[in-house]
Amino acid sequence: MKRSSALPTSNDVAKSAGVSQSTVSLVLTGKAEGRVSTAVQEKVREAARMLGYRPHAAAQTLRLGRAKQVALLLPDVVNPYFSAVLRGANTAARQHDYALLFVDTENDQNWLEKVIGTLAAGSVDGFVLFGVEPPEKSELHGFEPRIVVVDAPSPIFPLIAIDGMGGALEAMNHLLSLGHHRIAHLAVSSPKETFRVRTRAYHQVLNNAGIILGSDYEKSCLMDIDDAKVKAREILSLPERPTAVFCADERLAVGVYKVAKDMGLHIPIDLSVVGFGGTQIAHILEPELTTVNIPSESLGNLAVRSLIEYLETNVKPEPRIEPVDFILRGSTASIQDRKYANCPPTVKTTDQPS
Amino acid sequence: MKRSSALPTSNDVAKSAGVSQSTVSLVLTGKAEGRVSTAVQEKVREAARMLGYRPHAAAQTLRLGRAKQVALLLPDVVNPYFSAVLRGANTAARQHDYALLFVDTENDQNWLEKVIGTLAAGSVDGFVLFGVEPPEKSELHGFEPRIVVVDAPSPIFPLIAIDGMGGALEAMNHLLSLGHHRIAHLAVSSPKETFRVRTRAYHQVLNNAGIILGSDYEKSCLMDIDDAKVKAREILSLPERPTAVFCADERLAVGVYKVAKDMGLHIPIDLSVVGFGGTQIAHILEPELTTVNIPSESLGNLAVRSLIEYLETNVKPEPRIEPVDFILRGSTASIQDRKYANCPPTVKTTDQPS
């Protein structure tokens, strides 16, 4: 052995087994049946095992033109919604024996394009862009990377859309059916279509129901608890306080919970709250949050599976729209119930003349 | 162009610029100074730009023996603690122009070893194992992958340890200093040393203080809210109810909060709670959780930085121990305060004969 720390090559195996390097390759890729005697095959396998031989990935990639690696790009792993996506993607990649290259774009579009260009050159066979806008075709110098886009506008690449509109409508209609009219909205101040849709649903349902509310009932926040608290306080301090809040994200709902508690408002008796996302947060909150559940883990899984199928069959996946679930939990209640609860807690109903 | 979708090679650039392929390489790797005329250099660069040329990663890897890729292995991305690690790792990799290969081991040790073996052969230059036990040396067939281990026992590989003991001691002493004696403990039922240490600190502080508690005051749970609720209920139903709970993880604290609320116990007045981790959860809970903060994002960053330095200088990082912070928030209070609060809320103190 020349370099003790060096990895064994198929040449080392060949020498050790007393055969040619091409025979080693034949045996180890399973193409030896009827071409190499079983005795030799066994010898080769044994030698490979002894040396701990693994085919060198870069050499294979260069030769075969495929890296058996896919990249997942998403805007923010720290968001539990996206870490669930990653979990699903990891599972799918593992099942198909692909490696998963992970990139958190941190919402940096310039970097995104550079990264795609770089990785497409031999590092990775394809990309999943999850919640990340794909680059313009013009920036790609005429070459077409394999990309599956999830939940972002995609004029040219195969798309897995999420029926956020459906979910948001259901959430709003739920609130309506509970008798709520003064429904406030905490929007996410992001130009992303995913979020815009939720706000659009808010307006649409209100319009259809003939409910007219001042624009005070709607606020945009950054995606963090502190900003949500500021905006929630403004909304809940309105002279005609809303009886319900539709939050475009679960982290915003956290802000609402905190301010509500602070103001002595009980959820769901004094205030109904609906969230959007389907993360752990909905379970952590007390009462647990009624929310629109996006099946993020299975979407991550699906996206990677579609991409791999795309790569291996070379047929472009059809665009599709994935449904979401509206999940009823403890944070919403009928406006009826609310009236009773409005009495100050120290005053017993029996104390009042009936 | 033969294959329209194929990536341009340095050969294509050479033809387009009217020079040899080696000149292209020289220019584009920046080794051309004083060897290639600036005029030719400019021609080459222009041609490369026009064609959208990027050097093929696999070819470079094969030739240079380095992939400029590192792998991060961790046990569970869905845990917000680990997704913060990933965020930090992503940043560090990006800064050093490395790609990050992500593997969620899902606590599968067999797979772990296979994965390391496979990836070490040309896919990746090194590994960060974060909260994941490294494989035995014997299973490595004498070759030594570059591995940096964080927060797991590592006899042979460079280690970044976390001072969990220090943090746990501080947390327990805090409770003691608040006058708590009947301190319960919700442990994580995992054999991992990280968690064992927290339980050891619990016993040590109690012993030093001469406090003897029945084993009923200590329960192990799976790392999920539901199991934590079951165990929390048992603990809080003890005839001599604990006045404080030290939770070995923040998700367990969520269970305690839920059961406390259910039993009409107010945190921190009736019950003090301390968590461990430093995730978003501590902020989501109401009141916010007093907790031991592990700087997971910077640890992820540090681990990747150390690994890359290891790879590039070839000097093995020294083992180190990283500190944690104990963070005081709203979930702990002095036992003094508790006595007043113990009176049933409907009975005013002024109603009693003094």
Added chain:
DNA sequence: CTGAAAGCGCTTACAG
């Protein structure tokens, strides 16, 4: 100042 050639470790026709 520029080009021809070797070689990284594979896979796969091709020859025997």
Added chain:
DNA sequence: CTGAAAGCGCTTACAG
């Protein structure tokens, strides 16, 4: 049934 050879796309001595 087995081996010698070409070639994937690079980088880097080496020759001129």
